[in-house]
Amino acid sequence: MREALQEVGRIVRKEFRGHFASPAAYLFIAAFLAATLFVVFWVEAYFARNIADLRPLFRWMPLLLIFLVAALTMRSWSEERRAGTLESLLTAPVRPASLVLGKFLATWALVALALALTWPVVFTAAWLGPLDPGPVVGGYVATLLLAAAYVAIGQTLSARTDNPVVALILTAAVCGLFYLVGADFFTALFGHGVAGVLALLGSGSRFESITRGVLDLRDLYYYVSIVGVFLLLNLYGLERLRWVGNPWQPAHRRWAWALGLGVANLVAAHLWLAPLSLARLDLTEGRQYSLSEATRAQLAALEEPLLIRGYFSSRTHPLLAPLVPRMKDVLEEYAAAAGGRARVEFVDPQRDRQAEEEAASRYGIRPVPFQIASRHQAAVVSSYFDVVVAYGDQHETLGYRELIEVKARGEGELDVVLRDPEYALTRAIRKVVQAYEAAGNPLERLEQPVRLAAYVSPDERLPEPLRELRGHLVALGDSLRERSQGKFELHFADPDADGGTLARELQQRYGFGPQVASLVDPKPFWFYMVLEGGEGQAVQVPLPEPLEREALQRNLDAALQRLAPGFLRTVAVWRPQSHGSPSFGRLTDMLGEGARVLDTDLSDGRVSAQADLLLVLSPENLNDKQRFAIDQFLMRGGSVVLATSPFQVEVGGSLTARRQTSGLEDWLAHHGLRIGAQMVLDERNAALPVPVERSLGGLTVREIRMLPYPHFPDLRGEGLDAQHPITASLRQLTLNWASPIDVDEARQSGRQVARLLRSSNASWVSDSLDVLPDYRSHPETGFAVQGERGPRLLAVALEGRFESYYRGKDSPLAEDGASRALGVIEHSPASARLVVVASNAFGSDAAIDLASQGLNTLYLQPVAFVQNVIDWALEDRALLALRGRSQWARTLDPLPEGHAARWEAANYGLAALGLAAVVLWRHLIARADRRRHQRVLAEV
Numbered sequence: 030m031r032e033a034l035q036e037v038g039r040i041v042r043k044e045f046r047g048h049f050a051s052p053a054a055y056l057f058i059a060a061f062l063a064a065t066l067f068v069v070f071w072v073e074a075y076f077a078r079n080i081a082d083l084r085p086l087f088r089w090m091p092l093l094l095i096f097l098v099a100a101l102t103m104r105s106w107s108e109e110r111r112a113g114t115l116e117s118l119l120t121a122p123v124r125p126a127s128l129v130l131g132k133f134l135a136t137w138a139l140v141a142l143a144l145a146l147t148w149p150v151v152f153t154a155a156w157l158g159p160l161d162p163g164p165v166v167g168g169y170v171a172t173l174l175l176a177a178a179y180v181a182i183g184q185t186l187s188a189r190t191d192n193p194v195v196a197l198i199l200t201a202a203v204c205g206l207f208y209l210v211g212a213d214f215f216t217a218l219f220g221h222g223v224a225g226v227l228a229l230l231g232s233g234s235r236f237e238s239i240t241r242g243v244l245d246l247r248d249l250y251y252y253v254s255i256v257g258v259f260l261l262l263n264l265y266g267l268e269r270l271r272w273v274g275n276p277w278q279p280a281h282r283r284w285a286w287a288l289g290l291g292v293a294n295l296v297a298a299h300l301w302l303a304p305l306s307l308a309r310l311d312l313t314e315g316r317q318y319s320l321s322e323a324t325r326a327q328l329a330a331l332e333e334p335l336l337i338r339g340y341f342s343s344r345t346h347p348l349l350a351p352l353v354p355r356m357k358d359v360l361e362e363y364a365a366a367a368g369g370r371a372r373v374e375f376v377d378p379q380r381d382r383q384a385e386e387e388a389a390s391r392y393g394i395r396p397v398p399f400q401i402a403s404r405h406q407a408a409v410v411s412s413y414f415d416v417v418v419a420y421g422d423q424h425e426t427l428g429y430r431e432l433i434e435v436k437a438r439g440e441g442e443l444d445v446v447l448r449d450p451e452y453a454l455t456r457a458i459r460k461v462v463q464a465y466e467a468a469g470n471p472l473e474r475l476e477q478p479v480r481l482a483a484y485v486s487p488d489e490r491l492p493e494p495l496r497e498l499r500g501h502l503v504a505l506g507d508s509l510r511e512r513s514q515g516k517f518e519l520h521f522a523d524p525d526a527d528g529g530t531l532a533r534e535l536q537q538r539y540g541f542g543p544q545v546a547s548l549v550d551p552k553p554f555w556f557y558m559v560l561e562g563g564e565g566q567a568v569q570v571p572l573p574e575p576l577e578r579e580a581l582q583r584n585l586d587a588a589l590q591r592l593a594p595g596f597l598r599t600v601a602v603w604r605p606q607s608h609g610s611p612s613f614g615r616l617t618d619m620l621g622e623g624a625r626v627l628d629t630d631l632s633d634g635r636v637s638a639q640a641d642l643l644l645v646l647s648p649e650n651l652n653d654k655q656r657f658a659i660d661q662f663l664m665r666g667g668s669v670v671l672a673t674s675p676f677q678v679e680v681g682g683s684l685t686a687r688r689q690t691s692g693l694e695d696w697l698a699h700h701g702l703r704i705g706a707q708m709v710l711d712e713r714n715a716a717l718p719v720p721v722e723r724s725l726g727g728l729t730v731r732e733i734r735m736l737p738y739p740h741f742p743d744l745r746g747e748g749l750d751a752q753h754p755i756t757a758s759l760r761q762l763t764l765n766w767a768s769p770i771d772v773d774e775a776r777q778s779g780r781q782v783a784r785l786l787r788s789s790n791a792s793w794v795s796d797s798l799d800v801l802p803d804y805r806s807h808p809e810t811g812f813a814v815q816g817e818r819g820p821r822l823l824a825v826a827l828e829g830r831f832e833s834y835y836r837g838k839d840s841p842l843a844e845d846g847a848s849r850a851l852g853v854i855e856h857s858p859a860s861a862r863l864v865v866v867a868s869n870a871f872g873s874d875a876a877i878d879l880a881s882q883g884l885n886t887l888y889l890q891p892v893a894f895v896q897n898v899i900d901w902a903l904e905d906r907a908l909l910a911l912r913g914r915s916q917w918a919r920t921l922d923p924l925p926e927g928h929a930a931r932w933e934a935a936n937y938g939l940a941a942l943g944l945a946a947v948v949l950w951r952h953l954i955a956r957a958d959r960r961r962h963q964r965v966l967a968e969v
Contacts, residue, residue, distance in 0.1 A: 033124065033127060036123060036124065036127045036131075037127045037130050037131050037134070038131075039131075040123070040127055040128060040130075040131025040132070040135070041131045041134045041135045041138070042135075043131075043135075044131055044132050044135030044136070045135040045138055045139065046954075047135075048135065048136070048139050049951045049955075053101070053104075054139055055944070055947075055948065057097060057100065057101050057139065057143065058139075058142070058143045058146065058944055058947060059944055060097060061093070061097055061140075061143040061144075062143065062146055062147065062940045062943075062944065064093050064097070065086065065093065065147055065150075066147075066150070066936055066937060066940060068085065068086075068088070068089045068093070069085045069086055069150055069936075070933045070936070072085075072089070073085030073088065076929040076932070076933075080158075081154055081157065081158025081159055081160050082154065082160070082161065082164060083150065083151065083154055083160075083164060083165055083168055084164075084240070086147065086150050086151075086168065087168040087171065087172060087236075087240050090171075090172050090175065090236070091175060091208050091232060091233045091236050092208065094140075094172070094175060094176055094179050094204075095179065095201055095204040095205055095208065096201060098140065098176060098179040098180055098183055098200070098204070099179075099183055099196075099197050099200035099201045099204065100197060101136060101139065101140070101180075101183070102136055102179075102180055102183030102184050102187055102196070102200060103183065103187055103193040103194070103196040103197040103200065104187070104193045104196075105132055105136065105183065105184045105187045105188075106132075106184060106187040106188035106196075106263075107187045107188075107190050107191050107192060107193045107195075107196045108193060110188075110190070110191035111191040111192070111193075125264055125267050125268060126264055128267070129184075129260055129263050129264050129267065130260070132184060133177075133180060133181060133184055133256075133260060136180045136183075136184065137173075137176060137177050137180050140173075140176040140180065141173060141176075142947070144169065144172055144173065144176070146940060146943040146944065146947075147940070148939075148943075149935070149936040149939035149940055149943075150936060151165060152939075153932055153935075153936060157932070159745070159760055159761075161242065161313055161314045162312070162314070163241075163242030163243075163311070163312035163313035163314060163317075164240060164241060164242040164312075164313065165242075166242065166312050167239045167240050167241060167242040167243065167244065167312060168239075168240045170239060170244065170249075171235075171236045171239035171240050172236075174239070174249065174252035174253075175232060175236050175252065177252060177256050178207075178232065178252045178255040178256055178259075179200075179204050181255065181256045181259035181260050181263070182200060182203050182204055182207075182255070182259050183196070183200040183204075184259075184263055185259040185260070185262050185263040185266065186199040186200050186203065187200070188263055188266045188267060189266060204232075207230075207231065207232040207255075208231065208232050208233045209231070210227050210230045210231040211227055211228045211229070211230060211231010211232065211233050211234035211235070212231060212233055212234075213234075213347065213350065213351040215227070216228055216231075216234075216350065216351070224350065224353075224354065225354050225357075228354060229251075232251075232252075232255075235248045235251050235252070241313070241318060242311065242312045242313040242317075242318070243309055243310070243311050243312070243313070243318045244309060244310040244312065245308070245309040246302060246305060246308040246309060247299070247302045247303065247305065247308070250298065250299070250302055251299070254295045254296065254298065254299065257291070257295045258292050258295050258296070261288055261291050261292060261295075262288070262292075265284065265285075265288045268284055317449070320362060320363070320366050320451060321451065321455075323455065324363075324366070324451060324454075324455045325366055327455055327458055327459060327462075328363070328366050328367040328370060328371060328458075329367075329370075330462075331367065331370040331371065331420075331462070333420055333421050333465070334370065334371070334372065334420075335367065335370060335371040335372070335418070335419070335420050335458065336371075336372050336374070336417070336418070336419040336420075337360055337363060337364070337371060337372070337373045337374075337416065337417070337418055337419075337454070338373075338374045338375075338376060338416070338417045338419070339356065339357065339360055339373070339374070339375045339376070339415075339416050340376050340377075340378055340384075340388055340394055340413040340414075340415040340416070340417070341353045341356070341357075341375060341376075341377060341413055341414060342377060342378070342379050342396070342411075342412035342413045342414070343377050343379065343380070344379070344410060344412060345399070345410065345412035345413075345414065346399040346410060346412065348445040349399070349412070349414055349429065349433070349445065352414075352432075352433060352445065352446075352447055353414070355447060356416070356432070356447065356450060357375060359447075359450045359451065359454070360373045360375075360416070360454075361373060363454065376388075377413075378394075378396070378413055379396075379412075379413070388413075388415075388417075391424075392415075392417050392424060392426050393426060394413065394415045394417070394426060394428075396411035396412055396413055397411065397412065397413075397414070397428075397429065398410070398411045399411075399412060414428070414429040414432065414433075415427065415428050415429070416432065416454070416457075418454065418457040418458055418461055419461065420458070420461040420462050420465050421461075421465040422465065423461040423462075423464045423465040424461060425457040425460050425461050427453055427454070427457055431448070431453050431622070432447060432448060432450055432453060433445055433446065433447060433448055434446055434447070434448035434887070435887075456622060457622075460622070471586060471589040471590045471593045475513070475516050475517075475562075475589070475592065475593050477516075477562060477563035478515065478516045478517070478518065478563075479516065479517055479518070479560055479561060479562045479589070479592055480517075480518045480519075480520055480560075480561045481506065481509075481517070481518070481519045481520070481558060481559070481560050481561075481570070481585070482520050482522065482558070482559045482560075482561055483502060483519065483520065483521045483522070483557075483558050484522055484523075484524050484531070484535060484541065484555050484556075484557040484558075484559070485499055485502075485521055485522075485523070485555060485556050485557075486523055486524075486525065486554040486555045486556065487523060490552065490554045491554050491556065492554070494576045495554070495556055495576065497576070498556075498572075498573075498576045498577075498581060499556075501577075501578040501581055502519075502558075502581060503519070504578075505578070505581065505582060505585060506519030507519075509585070523555070524541075524555045525555065532555070535557070536855065538858070539557070539559065539567075539569065539854065539856075539858060540664055540832075540833060540836075540854045540855035540856035540857065541555075541557050541852070541854060541855075542852055542853065542854075542855055543555060543852065544556060544852030545852070556572065557569070558570035558572075560585075560588040560589065560592060562592040566592055567666070567858060567860075568588045568591050568592060568666070569588075569665040569666060569854075570584050570585060570588045570638070571584060571635070571638045571665065572584075573638070574633070574635060583638065583639070584638040587599075587638050587639040588638075591641060598624045598625070598641045598642070598899070598903050599624065599625040599626075599627055599637070599639045599640050599641050599642075600620055600624050600625070600626050600627065600640070600641065600642045600643075600644055600899060601627045601628075601629045601636055601637055601640035601642070601643045601644065602617055602620075602626055602627065602628055602629065602644045602645075602646065603628075603629055603630065603631055603643070603644070603645045603646065603648065603655075604617070604628070604646045604647065605646070605647050605648075605649060606630075607649075610647065610649070610677075611646075611647050611677075611869065611870055611873035611874070611875060611876075612873065612874045612875075613646050613647075613872055613873055613874065614874055615874050615877055615892070616646075616872040616873075616874075616877075616891070616892055616895060619889070619892045619896075620644075620892075620895065620896065620899070624899065625639075627639065627640060629643075630655075631651075631654070631655040631658040631659065632654065632655065633654070633658075634654035634655070634657050634658050634841060634842045635658050635661075636658050636659075636661075636662040636667070640662070640667070641667070641668070641902075641903055642667065642668045642669075642670065642899055642902050642903060643659065643662050643667060643668070643669045643670070644670045644895070644899075645659065645669070645670065645671045645672070645673070646672050646871075646872065646873075647672060647673065647677070647689075647869040647870070647873070648671070648673050648691040648692060648693060649677070649689050649690065649691060649692070650690055650691075650692050651691060651692030651693060652692065653841040654841050654842065655692070656692060656693060656696055656834070656841075657835060657840065657841045657842065659693070659696070660696065660833055660834050660835060661833070661835075661853070661854055663831055663857055663861050663863060664831065664833050664854035664855070664856060664857045664861070665854060665857070666857055666858045666860045666861050667861065668861070668862040668863075668864075668902035668903070669862070669863050669864070670864045670865075670866075670895070670898055670899075670902070671693065671697075671863075671864070671865045671866070672866045672868060672869065672871045672872065673691045673693060673704065673865070673866075673867070673869060674689070674704060674708075674766065674767065674768045674867050674868050674869045675688055675689060675690075675691075675704060675705075675706045675768060676688060676689060676708055676766055676768065676798075676869065677689040677869050677870075678765075678766045678800055678869075678870060680875040680876075680879065683801065684800045684801055685800075686708075686766070686798040686799070686800045687798065688706075688798070689869065695834070696834050697865065698773075699776075699832075699834045700776065700827070700831060700834075700863065701772060701773035701774070701775070701776030701777050702770060702771070702772060702773070702825065702827075702865055703770070703771045703773070704768050704769070704770055704771075704865075704867050705768050705769040705770070705771060705794065706768070706796060707768060707769060707794035707795055707796045708740060708766055708767065708768055708794065708795055708796075708797075708800075709740075709742060709764075709767050709768060709769055709788050709792055709793075709794055709821045709823065710739035710740055710742075710792060710793055710794070710795055710810070710812055710814075711739050711742035711743070711788045711789055711791060711792035711793075712739065712789065712791035712792070712809075712810060713742065713743050713788075713789040713791060713792075714737055714738055714739050714740070714741050714742055714743050714810075715738065715741040715742075715743045715763045715880060716735035716736060716737060716738060716741075717735070717736060717737075717738030717740075717741065717802070717879065718734070718735055718879065718882045735882075736802065736804060736811065737809075737810060737811065738802060738811065739792075739810050739811065739812055740765065740766050740800055740812075741763050741764070741765055741879075741880070742763070742764050742767065742788045742789070742792060742823070743761070743763055744761065744762045744763070744764065744786055744787070744788070744823075745760060745761045745762070747787065747789075748762075748786060748787050748788065748789060748820075749761075749762065749785070749786065750783055750784060750785050750786075752783075753783045753785060753826065753901075754897065754900075754901045755783075755785055755826065755864075755894070755897045755898055755901050756785050756786070756894075756897070758897070759890065759893065759894060759897070761890060762786065762890050762891070762894060763880050763888070763890065763891075764786065764823055764824075764866075764868050764871060765868055765870040765871065765873075765876040765879070765880075766800065766868060766869070766870050767788075767823045767866075767867050767868040767871075768823075768867040768868070769794055769821040769822060769823070769867065770821075770822040770823065770824070770825055770865065770867050771822075772784075772822065772825060777827070779829050779830055780827050780828060780829030780830065780831075781827070781828040781829055782825065782826075782827055783825065783826040783827075783828075784822050784824075784825055785823075785824040785825060785826055785864075786822070786823040786824035786866070787820045787821065787822055787823060788820050788821045788823060789820060790818065790819060790820055791818055792818065792819070792820065792821055793814055793815055793816050793817070793818050793819075794815075794816060794821065795812070795815055795816075823866070823867050823868070824864070824865065824866040824867065825864070825865055826862065826863070826864045826865075826898075826901075827862065827863045827864075827865075828859075828861070828862045828863075829859055829861070830856055830857055830858065830859050830861065831856060831857045831861050831863065832855065832856045833853060833854060833855050833856060833857075835853045836853065836855040836856070837855075838853065840852065840853050862902050864898050864902070866894075871891055872891040872892065872894075872895055876891070877889070877891060877892075
């Protein structure tokens with residue numbers, strides 16, 4: 030064995046040096062680097078894509094390697110046959126297997142050397158953006174394996190002829206056939222069943238699977254089997270040349286049988302490996318292509334059968350067709366992880382009329398018309414690409430808009446990829462499960478007993494409406510106690526008893542104080558309810574409005590659901606309704622996919638008792654009642670998220686800015702937060718689509734150019750708090766027309782302060798209302814740089830105990846003849862949370878559209894930020910961790926104009942230096958060999 034390895038090693042060294050004996054190796058390396066860099070920077074427009082990955086480097090490798098490897102291997106054996114040296118090799122005391130393996134490894138090493146010289150592209154991507162190492166490793170592994178397969182094919186066919194040109198043509202044809210079989214444009218001509226089989230046979234589809242960053246044993250073995258089959262054919266072909274002119278012998282038959290058995294075993298192993306779906310290694314950051322623990326925990330908690338049904342048409346748009354088998358693989362992985370708790374089905378409604386009618390009537394699924402245009406025809410194809418998740422009597426439908434992401438690569442070219450199907454599916458499963466369980470008894474979901482502490486004055490001190498409400502509370506408490514089987518307890522206490530000790534404790538713990546019914550009836554009383562759970566959990570139950578039994582029942586159920594796991598959360602949203610105000614339709618629609626969204630105007634001075642979180646977007650001139658509603662919701666231990674700034678920018682035919690008063694300035698200052706009356710501008714920014722006029726042949730042409738816009742700070746790295754769950758997984762975020770936040774540390778005693786978003790050190794502030802850039806006067810940024818530069822705080826999260834802005838003041842809800850309690854909760858529990866983002870446009874439809882134009886894809890990072898805030902505020906750690914795996918694509922750092930060309934030139938220069946280093950290395954080795962030969966001759 031050792032001698033055989035040494036023999037192979039000697040042949041590898043000889044053949045590898047032989048490649049450099051002629052210009053062929055240098056031409057191959059130069060052509061490989063030139064073609065690769067041209068594809069990356071010109072064909073794929075790497076910097077225009079603005080994504081920090083290496084897909085452009087590997088996208089065209091299956092095609093490039095066909096011709097380059099064919100040219101490299103065409104003379105491998107054919108030149109030996111033409112020169113008459115093959116007979117000498119076959120009769121030499123060297124094993125034919127060593128010859129075949131040595132030539133193969135030497136040629137493969139040359140390809141690996143050429144591939145190693147592409148390192149400048151990797152360096153560029155890693156330097157300019159957060160590069161995921163998983164797809165990089167996967168891409169290089171896939172390229173090496175694909176090159177090995179092509180080299181084995183090329184050398185086998187080269188051994189069949191003495192004409193190198195014929196060997197070149199045959200190699201390109203066979204390698205092209207392997208690529209064509211699994212190519213998307215070819216498999217799209219067939220149904221999903223046939224297309225799936227063809228994809229398994231194609232070299233390109235296997236290549237794409239590995240370049241994702243997932244090393245699947247079945248994909249790796251695919252290339253190993255091709256190499257093994259063709260090396261066996263190569264060896265058998267050489268053996269047959271040794272038998273030429275000799276009669277057929279039993280040894281020849283044994284060779285034929287051995288070849289057949291070897292090839293059959295290599296092929297049959299695919300059938301054995303096919304079921305091993307878990308034999309893979311996910312190298313991506315966060316294991317993006319493996320089901321997370323959050324998903325597995327969700328599936329393990331299922332108590333009813335879960336149905337996941339995919340509706341896919343056999344004939345669909347060519348860009349959607351390759352995604353169907355990938356989506357099926359994801360769904361089957363869910364079925365495997367859930368065991369018997371989930372069932373996965375695939376339906377083609379166009380072939381099953383009953384299934385089509387059910388999809389339309391029960392789930393509201395209808396085919397979507399896609400326009401298909403080619404050189405031969407233009408047509409419209411109606412097809413399905415939908416997934417239904419059903420649990421009990423609840424269901425959720427995911428259409429292609431929720432499942433795919435489209436990004437423009439260039440003029441008329443699109444990239445269509447799956448938009449993290451795991452997050453979409455798991456979110457849908459959570460939603461239907463929570464909706465199903467919410468319709469039942471929340472007491473059944475309680476993990477620990479709960480106690481409703483009612484701090485209520487005696488009946489003689491209560492107003493008449495509250496006496497009746499106390500009676501309703503007693504009746505409801507008895508009913509809940511019976512239904513809970515001992516998990517619910519109702520306890521009444523009079524805070525004024527025992528000298529007011531309990532009253533002082535309640536004031537200290539919850540900020541409770543005596544209430545009054547109205548200004549004309551100032552007699553104080555107590556009527557507070559707190560639902561207490563295990564581990565110090567406490568949910569304040571607000572008084573119902575109106576003071577009736579049904580309203581009290583709803584408030585109690587909402588409080589119980591907050592303590593019981595598995596119930597759908599509710600987000601109350603205040604957004605402007607006046608004409609000209611920013612719209613937030615896309616943000617609220619996407620929030621509705623994972624939570625109940627409840628619109629509120631806060632005009633009655635209250636937030637719905639069902640709300641778990643209050644989101645206030647671009648507030649303007651809020652009155653005292655609305656401010657009181659926000660304040661008391663926070664005092665009850667709720668979570669408040671504010672997106673507010675002193676400026677409002679309207680996006681229409683032009684950009685116009687005006688000053689805006691939110692009505693929350695004094696309230697925020699009371700909590701130690703002040704938003705400066707300036708806007709933050711940053712040299713590190715996102716682009717703005719700007720119309721530019723230029724002269725073209727005497728005609729004035731108006732075009733849209735993406736130019737740097739300092740009012741859009743591009744936040745990444747140190748600009749995002751890496752230690753906080755909200756921003757730890759974002760990687761990048763663009764704010765629009767933001768203002769600086771000043772935190773008064775003296776007022777933050779006892780609270781946790783997280784500085785979520787910061788501008789870069791090159792940022793400055795301006796109080797000007799002119800937000801239109803002037804690139805003629807200021808070509809670099811469009812605006813004059815004023816004042817001191819430095820980082821500015823743009824978003825902050827506070828957690829802890831807050832004192833009410835209305836402490837010691839009368840309630841703004843006081844009205845003559847009012848029949849409700851008018852007390853003020855003076856401070857919050859330690860669970861209260863306040864998040865402030867200093868931008869009115871944050872998450873608005875206009876801001877998202879502007880950012881999307883610059884990136885040629887829908888930019889949803891602001892939505893992801895708000896979703897992270899909601900999950901953090903509601904302590905939904907599992908979904909927050911899952912969303913961390915599904916954030917928007919990594920982007921390159923913003924490049925000043927002209928820098929992209931410099932990076933491109935640097936890549937070409939470094940590649941040229943690498944090739945020069947190879948030439949110098951071979952020259953030094955050749956020189957050392959000549960000296961060694963001269964010494965040997967001198968000794969002889």
